[in-house]
Amino acid sequence: MRHAQPMKDNADLNYAWAWAICEGLRAGGVLQVIISPGSRSTPLALAAFRHPELQTRVILDERTAAFFALGAAKASGRPTALIATSGTAVSEWLPAVTEADLARIPLILLSADRPPELRQCGANQTTRQTDLFGNSCRFSMELPLPEQGLYAAACRFAVQAAGSAHWPLPGPVHLNIPFREPLTPVDFPLPDNLQPAHLSRPVLDPNPEHLDRVAQAISSRPGIIVCGPETGTALPAHEIAVLANRLNAPILADPLSNLRDGSHDRSQVIALYDLALRNPSFAGEVRPQWVLRFGAMPVSKTLNQFLEGLDGIRHILVDAHGRWADPLHQTTDLLQADPAGVAQGLGSRVSPADEDYLQRWKNQQKRVREIIDEEAPEEKQLIDTLTLTLPENTLLLSGNSLPIRQLDWFHRGRERPLRITCNRGASGIDGNIATLLGMASACRQPVVGLLGDLTLIHDIGSLAAAKGLNATLLVLDNGGGGIFDHLPQAVLPEHDALFSTPNEVDIPAIVQGFGVDYLPTTPGQLANHISEAANSHGVSLLHLQLTRSTSLAQHKRLWTRLNVE
Structure with a gap:
């Protein structure tokens, strides 16, 4: 041709x-x-x-x-x-x-x-x-x-x-x-007079009339602010906290909302809502008259079931991009606007509800803290150690399945900034190591991953891309898909063969074969090992082995106490 x-x-x-x-x-x-x-x-x-x-x-x-x-x-x-x-x-x-x-x-x-x-x-x-x-x-x-x-x-x-x-x-x-061949240039010419366009993006102000209608519906009435996972951009923590204060409303903050951590006012943040709502008597007492949602749907199944039962009330969803994150099909108002602008606009229009409603949430959270301190599964202690030890401004990537649920159940929050993220769009266990390494390539702050053993094995080949990067992986190894011990599949005779799929992979040998520092750790050693790894160069993998049957028994005892106390 x-x-x-x-x-x-x-x-x-x-x-x-x-x-x-x-x-x-x-x-x-x-x-x-x-x-x-x-x-x-x-x-x-x-x-x-x-x-x-x-x-x-x-x-x-x-x-x-x-x-x-x-x-x-x-x-x-x-x-x-x-x-x-x-x-x-x-x-x-x-x-x-x-x-x-x-x-x-x-x-x-x-x-x-x-x-x-x-x-x-x-x-x-x-x-x-x-x-x-x-x-x-x-x-x-x-x-x-x-x-x-x-x-x-x-x-x-x-x-x-x-x-x-x-x-x-x-x-x-x-x-x-x-491209047609040939593909290898000889003179490497550059095009002349390129003048690329300059881009800017708008900030969408909320519709004042819609704000008026929503404010009238929620003002002076007991309700909850639900902050789900970030959807590409950070939620306005300060503005949401100020709005909650104006309303006397609790903020039910998913760990991926990043409202549990930081220097903003966290006095109305309820981090342990999943555990609190496991008590049916309490859940019945705190039925709200409205729900105001920022971010994606929460991780917590318990919270989503609570929301699903709230028929006949106002459900307001704030989403600047207009994607309806509402699998429960309850939204009565979609405020397609900048979340900070919505929070500020509503804050200037509302009056507070009686403090009794907020205090009920605070009292139950205090009681839940006492219970889990007495009846703590080992993972709760590990989550506490990890989140309290990580340096300021750490980026923490959580795996799906059990790690993100453990963070949801047990992470109470801290004043020092900590950004938690997760591949929660499709909630897969694939590509987590590669995602972590990509995060490490694009920022200077410490980057840490909290992954399960199957998530590690699924993407272990991505360790080939670790050269020249700084990151820490903490692998909680429960010998397979421990999440299925908490799901209905646990009763099936094929549970191990088809679902938990315990592995026999030689993790230390494979990890070290990629030139990654491997270190077995224990709950007692974890704080020191995390501090050392987060401040070192290169990629380190901390391997902490758990006994799945013990973990399941500990969680069942905790769920039983939470259900009745």
Whole structure:
């Protein structure tokens, strides 16, 4: 097949085209680009690697690379870009793209592709990549083949993609970029006179009339403020605390809301609501007349069941991006506005309820603290040790299954800032190590992971990406999927074979094979080991083994006491 341009010129054209794209990414706020090696993506990889304002990291496995990029975006709040070659490489991104979609994390997917004449004709390493991720992407397009007169357009498409990854609903975007061979440039030319657009995003002020109606419905009436997991951006802790004070309302703060920790007024934060609501008598006494929700749905099943039973009252959901996080289908008011603006606007319009309602919550939380101090499962003590020991401003990534539930049940909060996050969009156990390492690449504060043994094993290959990073992994090893001991599957005869799946993996040998520092620890040693690891260089793994049957018996005794006292 003949082309109008000489082969040498086409290779340089590819590179200049890729440079224009990278310049658009820079203008759109991208700092990190994660590259997985491949031939068809050569122009993109070279342009990103040579760009003076982009930081690149090469990760062999595309699945690891995608979760790594997810972690970097979670920690930095900036979109992170991925580059991969054509073929199945692009499909490896799907699990992380799903998480980014549901958790509202900005990712920019740059897939290199064969030119149109090589598709659907049996050409090697060629799959259908256009719109591969469907409605998980906020913006998806195939760029034209490189053309010298369209450098500015390529740059603009990249800026547009970066902007769409942030607003109006943060999440992944996809640019499919075809290149004809040859792919290796000779002169490495740069396009002239690129002037990428400047981006800004609005702050959505709440509708005053809607605020008036909501304020009238909740003013002087007992109600609860429920703060669920962050959805891409931090919740306004100070403003919510001030509003709660104005209303005399308790704040039921999920650990992933990050309202349990910090210097804001936490006097009305109820951290132990899950344990408190296990007492049916108390749950009946504190039926509210309204619920005001910020963030995603809470982790706690107990709290969600309590909310599900609150028919016939006002349920107000605050979400600046308008995604209805309401699987209970109870929302009566959606305030599609900046959460801080909503909290401030309502605070200036409401009057407080009687203090008796708030005091009931405080008294029950005090009683719950006494019970769990007397009847503490070992994991409660470990959660206390971990969260009280971690340095100020630590980023703590929790695994799903039991770790996030243990934090929900037992983490009481602290005054020193601590940011807890979790891949809670799709709640998978995949990619957690890669996410942790991506977070470590994008920030300077300590980064710690709290994972179970199956979560570690599921993503253990991502330790290959640990070189040059600082992070600590605390693995609570209960010999399999301990979460299923707490679920209805526990009574099945196939419980171990199909659900708890105890492993026989030699964790120390595998971890050390990746060059990661391995240290077995015990509850008595944990505080010292956490302090040492958090202040050291490199990646360390602390391995704490638990007896699953003992843990289950301890939890059952606690649940029994909470149910009756």
